Amino acid sequence: DISSHLQMATVVPVQRKHFNESKGLHAIKQLLVPEFASVELQFHNKFYCLAAANALIKYVEYTENFMFARKSLRVEYQVAEQSTIIDPATAEHIELMSSLGKSKSKLSLFGVLNHCSTQGGVRLLRSNLFQPPIDIKVITDRLEVVEEMIDNMSLHNNLKNIISRFPDLDPVLTLCVKRPEMNISSVQIDAKID
DSSP: OHHHHOTTSOOOOOOGGGOOHHHHHHHHHHHBOGGGGGGHHHHTTOHHHHHHHHHHHHHHHHHSOOOOOTTOBOOOOOOOTTBOOOOHHHHHHTTSSSOSSSTTOOOSHHHHHOOOSSHHHHHHHHHHHHSOBOOHHHHHHHHHHHHHHHHOHHHHHHHHHHHHTOOOHHHHHHHHSOOOOOOOOHHHHHHHHO
16 A cells, blocks of 8 residues: 555545546647657656656646646656666667567567456556566566466466456456545535436
């Protein structure tokens, strides 16, 4: 739970629908000061970063009742600790997400590695390709898991079978989020019904 790590902070829920990558990129493009436009290249293919940026902007707009003026924000991208960053040009040159050949080709690193059974797995793979870890323990632990899966194919197949039955849990988790209680009068309820 994030509250246990940030005990002095007040945690405020934001609706899941505001965690949107494409809307986040659009918002940043509109709000970014022209002198910092080059930072936009670092945001491409940063799903969690862009989704969180959009949620933060929506929080400020709705909760704080504050609107940002166009081309008014200085934005800086900082890499997560214990990971490295692959810039968009390098990702394209090494064919990380898409092949330079045929448009429908799966001959990119993502296409070759993507045997994910869930949307969450696809998002995690994508995130790890763009920001691979540099922590030796994380890398070693992952290698040990891969080795175990290769050595024990029945375990691999059983896990894959179980995981493939999982639905995309993001919409389900949205239903589990505690929403702030609202004080609505009976007149407002009647107005909404009518």
